[in-house]
Structures are given as structure tokens and as C-alpha cells.
Amino acid sequence: MIEDTGERIIPENMKITNELLIEHLARYHFSVPHTYGRVLDFATGVGYGALIMAKKCKKQIEEIIGGVDIDPDVIKYAKGHYYHPLSHYQIEDVTDPDLPEKLGQFDVILSFETIEHIENETQFMKILINY
Template sequence: MEWTGERIIPEQMKPTNGMLLEHLARYYFATPYVRGRVLDIACGTGYGTHMVAKTCKQDVEEVIGVDIDPETITYAKGQYYHPKSSFRVADALDPRLPEQLGRFDTILSFETIEHLSDDRLFMQHLWEMLLPGGTLVLSTPFGSGRGKPTTEPFHVHQLTPEEFADLFHAYSEVEIFYQRGVTIEPPRKGVRYPLGVAVCVK
């Protein structure tokens, strides 16, 4: 498998690669929220699923990494092993997804929603799969808004910060952070942030 710009393959990238560092930062940021049965949806090559299983081994029962691409999941299975992690092929928009995967204490979804034609259906699936009291950590890049063109070839659209915040109205607790490089923080006045990271409790 070769790194294409959207697929992060740490073994083929320089440790100083900015995109790799940004992706790793999101997983490290999520680790304090991770517990119980964990879903990493759109896990790509599996490095983050493995990192979470390894870093949070005392707090998790299992970590399941899911991706739509069979080749990517095959790579993940061959590259990353941990007794508490596993990988499987599934489609985030498949109506049977909640039935196939079950329910979780923690769901991680990093840089996924911008690739999906129906982000509302995806959010519905996440809600159905998250146990009461469970935590969702979700990130996405900001852009011109739902249904509007984006310069990123693999993105269907990129939500505005307002549209992003509106995704989580059903949750009992919502904290929205912003990412710039490897820094994930509450918003600071005068700083432009290209990405949002939401931490939500059902």
C-alpha cells in the first residue's frame, strides 16, 4: 500500500510530516475520554486504533477499527496487533451499521464526515451506536458549508463552524475545541482554526 495524501501510513512518512503529526495529535487528544468498548470509525490504516488500544489498555475492553476500504483493513490487520483491538470492513452510511457493530462506550470519528454525502445519517448512526453516558470525539475541517464545493478532491463538502456545532444539539454535554497544527485548544480571539474537534456526552 502506498501513501496517497488521504491515507496516512506512518511507516512510509517522515516523523516530521505535518499531516501525520496532526492526525496523531487528535488520537492523543482523545485518549483521556476513551473507556470501555471503543469504535474508531473510518480508521484508515489502523495506526490510531492501535495507539488507543495500547495507550488506554487499562481503560478499554476492546477497540474496533472500521473502514470502508478492504485493502486498507487488510493492511491494518497485517501491520498492527494488540490483544484488545480488531479491524473490520464496514460502510459508515450502511443502514445496517448499528446492527452490525453494536453499541459503544466511546466512538472516535476523525476526518470522516467531510467524505460522506449524508452527514446527518452518519450522525444518526453514531447516536444509535453510542450508549447512554457514552462519549463521542469527532473532528472535521471547516469550509464553505454543507452542499458547497471544496478544493479538496476527496471531500464531498466541508461544514462551517456553525454547521459543525449544530451536529451535536442532541447530546447532553458538548465541548468544541479547535485544531491548528498539533495544537488542540479552546478558541482564542483572533486565531483562525482550520479544524474543529467536538467532545460530546450522550
């Protein structure tokens, strides 16, 4: 079981009427019409967003790399709870300068509530620019 820090959204631990949960789910649903090709979900957390995108966009996407999260426990949880054939979860540091070479190019990058958790925001922004 992963630690519930209060920052992490774990849908199965929340009531369906929880406003924070609704807000987080809405972000992914809002992104659906803008999502195509290869998709990267930075700081995916427990993986529910990658699953939403894989299910809702399955006809317009090639794959989702939803596993760019630095926490190995979160990635393990995502693989166990939010598996989809179009989603891949992996441990990565979003400030790794080699990340674009490791993961390849993407058509769409999703990143919700990421930057405030990163010590080196400038490096993160440089990586985004390289995509």
C-alpha cells in the same frame, strides 16, 4: 501495498517530523483520557490510531473496533501492520443503517476526518445518533 492517495496517513511512509503526521497522531493522544469501555474508531484508515488507543488505554478499555473502514485493502493493511489483541479491524460502511445492530453499543466513538469523505452525511449522522 495500499495506494497513498495523499489523504491517507501511512506513518511508516512519512518522516517523523511531518506536520500532518504529528497532527493526526496528536488527535488520538488527546483522546486517551476520554477513552474507556468499548471503543469504535470510524474510518480507521490504516489502523495506527486504533493501535495507539489499544496501547495507551489498555487498562481502561474492553476492546477497540478499529476496523470500520470501507476499503478492504486498508483493513488488510491494518491487520498486518497494526495488530493488537484489543483491536479488531473489519470492513464496514459507516452509512450502513444496520451498523449499530451489527457492531453493538460503544462507550466512545472516535471519528477523525470522516464526514468529508461520505456521500450521505445525513445517514452517517443518523447512525451516530443511534449509538
